[in-house]
Amino acid sequence: MNTFFRLLLFLTIIVSLFELQTSKAQNNDILTATQLVSSDSIESYIQHLENYGTRYMIAPNRLEIAEWLQNKFKTLGVDSTRIDTFETYTVKESLGLDTTTVQYNVVATIPGSTNKKIIICGHYDSFSYGDPYHIAPGADDDASGIAACLESARVLSEINYFSEHTIEIIAFAAEELMNYGLGGYDIHAANAEANNDTIDLVIHNDMIGYNDGNRTLYVSNYPNCGTETMMIASICDTYTNLSRHLWPSNEGPYADRAFYNRGYKCVYLEENFSANPNYHQPTDLLKNIDVDYCAEVTKISIGGTMKYDMQDETTSISDISLKDIYFNIHPNPIVTYATIDYELEKSGYIEIAIYDLTGKKLKVLDKGFKMAGLNNISFYNTDFKGLYFIALNLDNKNNVVKKVIFNK
Numbered sequence: 001m002n003t004f005f006r007l008l009l010f011l012t013i014i015v016s017l018f019e020l021q022t023s024k025a026q027n028n029d030i031l032t033a034t035q036l037v038s039s040d041s042i043e044s045y046i047q048h049l050e051n052y053g054t055r056y057m058i059a060p061n062r063l064e065i066a067e068w069l070q071n072k073f074k075t076l077g078v079d080s081t082r083i084d085t086f087e088t089y090t091v092k093e094s095l096g097l098d099t100t101t102v103q104y105n106v107v108a109t110i111p112g113s114t115n116k117k118i119i120i121c122g123h124y125d126s127f128s129y130g131d132p133y134h135i136a137p138g139a140d141d142d143a144s145g146i147a148a149c150l151e152s153a154r155v156l157s158e159i160n161y162f163s164e165h166t167i168e169i170i171a172f173a174a175e176e177l178m179n180y181g182l183g184g185y186d187i188h189a190a191n192a193e194a195n196n197d198t199i200d201l202v203i204h205n206d207m208i209g210y211n212d213g214n215r216t217l218y219v220s221n222y223p224n225c226g227t228e229t230m231m232i233a234s235i236c237d238t239y240t241n242l243s244r245h246l247w248p249s250n251e252g253p254y255a256d257r258a259f260y261n262r263g264y265k266c267v268y269l270e271e272n273f274s275a276n277p278n279y280h281q282p283t284d285l286l287k288n289i290d291v292d293y294c295a296e297v298t299k300i301s302i303g304g305t306m307k308y309d310m311q312d313e314t315t316s317i318s319d320i321s322l323k324d325i326y327f328n329i330h331p332n333p334i335v336t337y338a339t340i341d342y343e344l345e346k347s348g349y350i351e352i353a354i355y356d357l358t359g360k361k362l363k364v365l366d367k368g369f370k371m372a373g374l375n376n377i378s379f380y381n382t383d384f385k386g387l388y389f390i391a392l393n394l395d396n397k398n399n400v401v402k403k404v405i406f407n408k
Helices: 004-037 039-050 062-075 139-158 184-194 224-241 292-315
Strands: 079-091 097-109 117-123 166-172 201-206 218-219 243-246 266-271 326-330 335-343 349-357 361-370 373-380 388-396 398-406
Touching: 004 224, 004 292, 039 062, 039 139, 039 292, 062 079, 062 097, 062 139, 062 166, 079 184, 097 139, 097 184, 117 139, 117 184, 117 292, 139 166, 139 201, 139 292, 166 184, 201 292, 218 224, 218 292, 224 243, 224 266, 224 292, 224 326, 224 335, 224 373, 266 292, 326 398, 335 349, 335 361, 335 388, 361 373
Parallel strands: 117 166, 117 201, 201 266, 218 243
Antiparallel strands: 079 097, 097 166, 218 266, 326 335, 335 373, 349 361, 349 388, 388 398
């Protein structure tokens, strides 16, 4: 074992007791917040949005909906809520569209101690084949995502959460036809770039109400967003009862491309929408979605925001990943089975092994040449009980150490 690794392992042991105490308090904060998420509240938000009949971006009721959202955010405790007005030119021949419309993003802002931002968002417009001017209920797409935004605002206000980051919770307009004209995402991201805004994380909720029977949640896996992706995945594993699935890198949704293409870190949350028979149909109704499932996904926006905001203040030695190697073990504590997710900036030879508190290597879990990007392994525990360390060694020089507890 090289000298650097021994030093890192020793320092990790020194801070372990302190870290256990501080992280427990933080986890309790996140747990308290996520337990406040109410399925009844989410159901009421979705029902109200469905009751408009349509939220098609060309329909004349879009300002009415935006004003309701603005007032709702305020009644939920976010006084600093505004409507950002913009024009967009939309051309879609098959729908007979060649028109300029006025659209409205609704932005609720929870001030932080800095101007660094975390965004929680969804879109409030809807679409349905047939007659979208009159029938496009959009309970799942995307009243469910807006319900997550509203409930996040309510919970963060209720716990009086004071953050380092300024939190923007945004209901975007004009998403459904964004391929045929600028949508609300494009406008907001472009303005943020022009204003040199520091946006550290965008959590995007789009279609988070349909349960495929396995409670599956798809999480985006954008290139260069591995750390943020795995942090959100960890929140899902720790605070929800969902079965998560990571999109393969370079695949999956890009509806938040307006942010991603400008270099902002994004994580996109979505149901298994390919299994949803009501997508863009008049049957996209509250009665056809799972409100409890939507509530579980909502916990991720809240927990992910808090976790990301906290990590600037609480990073300890055992959480430091050298050379941008992300290394996450879940669940932890480990009973019988665990998964290790890690991200490599470059391809190389790795070894992942279990060590005792003296630094003695006890078991190699994986080794060999691995490609750059996100990787994972799973393993069963049959041998250990108590506090140990799992370490990743890359090319015999870059080491990442994580504390684990085995509860055999």
